[in-house]
Amino acid sequence: MTTDSLHDIEERIARAAKLAGRRADQVTLVAVSKTHGADAIRPLLDAGHRAFGENRVQETAAKWPALREAYPDVRLHLVGQLQSNKADEAVALFDAIHSVDRPSLVGALGRAMDRAGKRPDCFVQVGIGEEAQKGGCAIGDVPGLLAEARGAGLPVAGLMCIPPAGVEAAPYFALLAKMAREEGLAGLSMGMSEDFETAVMLGATHVRVGSALFGARA
Ligand SMILES: *Cc1c(COP(=O)(O)O)cnc(C)c1O
Numbered sequence: 001m002t003t004d005s006l007h008d009i010e011e012r013i014a015r016a017a018k019l020a021g022r023r024a025d026q027v028t029l030v031a032v033s034k035t036h037g038a039d040a041i042r043p044l045l046d047a048g049h050r051a052f053g054e055n056r057v058q059e060t061a062a063k064w065p066a067l068r069e070a071y072p073d074v075r076l077h078l079v080g081q082l083q084s085n086k087a088d089e090a091v092a093l094f095d096a097i098h099s100v101d102r103p104s105l106v107g108a109l110g111r112a113m114d115r116a117g118k119r120p121d122c123f124v125q126v127g128i129g130e131e132a133q134k135g136g137c138a139i140g141d142v143p144g145l146l147a148e149a150r151g152a153g154l155p156v157a158g159l160m161c162i163p164p165a166g167v168e169a170a171p172y173f174a175l176l177a178k179m180a181r182e183e184g185l186a187g188l189s190m191g192m193s194e195d196f197e198t199a200v201m202l203g204a205t206h207v208r209v210g211s212a213l214f215g216a217r218a
Contacts, residue, residue, distance in 0.1 A: 002040060003047045005213045006031075009196070013207065016200035027200055030077045032192075032210030034059065035217045038067055044213075045071045053098075053208050055080025057089050064093065079189075079208050081135045084108035088115065096121040098160040098189045098208070101137045103148055110152030121157040122149060123189045123206075126179065128172045129164035136161065139179070146183055158187020158205065169195040173202040 014024035032053035033041050041052065041063075050073055054060040060076065068074050075095040082090055082099050087108035090097060100106060100122045113119045124145055127136030137145050142159070149156050159180045163172035173190050180188055180203075191199025193212035200207060211217060 002043045002213060006044055006047055006049060009209060009212060012197055013200055016197040020201040020203075022200070022203075027204060028206045030079070030189075030206055030208045031213050032079060032208050033063075033214065034080070034210065036214050038063065040214055041067060045074070051075050051077065053077040053079040053210070057082070057086045057093065060093050061089065077206070077208070087112040091116045091118055091120060094120050096123070096157070098123040098206075099125045099135060100149060100154065101125040101127070101135050101145075103145065106145065106149045106152050106154060109154055110149075113153060119153070119155050121187070122154045123158050123160040123187060124149060124156065125160045125162075126176060128161040128176055131164060134162050142179060143183065146185075156185065158185045158189060159183075160189035160206075162192075163190075163195075170198050170202060173199050173204070177203040 013027050013029060017024045017027055028051050030051050030053040031044055031049060034055045064076060076093060077096045077098055078090055078094040079098045082105060084105050091112040097120050125136045126142055127138055146156060159176050161172060161176045163169040176190055177188055188204050189206040191204045191207035193209050196207040196209055
């Protein structure tokens with residue numbers, strides 16, 4: 001049952017945080033509910049969980065407005081790649097955007113935020129494994145993109161990464177943490193079902209956990 005998984009994952013986050021000399025409340029568990037319907041999400045809401053992640057604007061627009069009416073303090077995190085032409089919709093729907101990765105998107109989000117008068121927290125996604133299909137800004141371009149994002153009025157909360165699959169994630173998490181430190185950024189969105197404890201030990205402030213909570217996606 002999903003609520004058992006929720007408590008199990010919260011405990012594992014707390015243990016990993018303690019090992020690293022951190023407090024569990026320094027880590028936000030973003031429950032990635034993509035592909036799952038309201039029936040799967042509601043037990044978590046009823047258990048008091050409020051931070052959820054989605055990867056598609058369209059799916060979020062179909063699924064969340066009704067749930068949000070019942071649970072107005074829900075916070076929605078966009079964890080998937082975003083097309084510039086969906087910036088207005090994304091700004092309207094989400095409280096945080098974890099996938100800011102290129103100048104054209106920075107521009108589109110800045111204009112969308114000005115129009116909406118609403119400024120979701122932004123994470124700059126770093127292409128930490130240099131894999132084009134996962135999106136992310138090239139490591140060398142991060143300082144420039146951060147400057148552009150700040151200039152466009154995006155509230156930059158931190159950095160985000162998706163490490164390559166099938167290899168030890170820790171070196172990638174450590175590199176992202178080092179980059180964030182050098183940029184004076186407090187937020188670190190890293191760690192998924194397979195590696196969130198490692199991410200917490202290395203400083204993650206947001207872990208994005210889907211299948212370990214909801215079961216495998218179809
Ligand atoms: C789907 C997704 C997740 C969750 O992945 P799991 O392995 O199911 O925990 C996390 N981050 C991003 C960017 C995703 O697209």
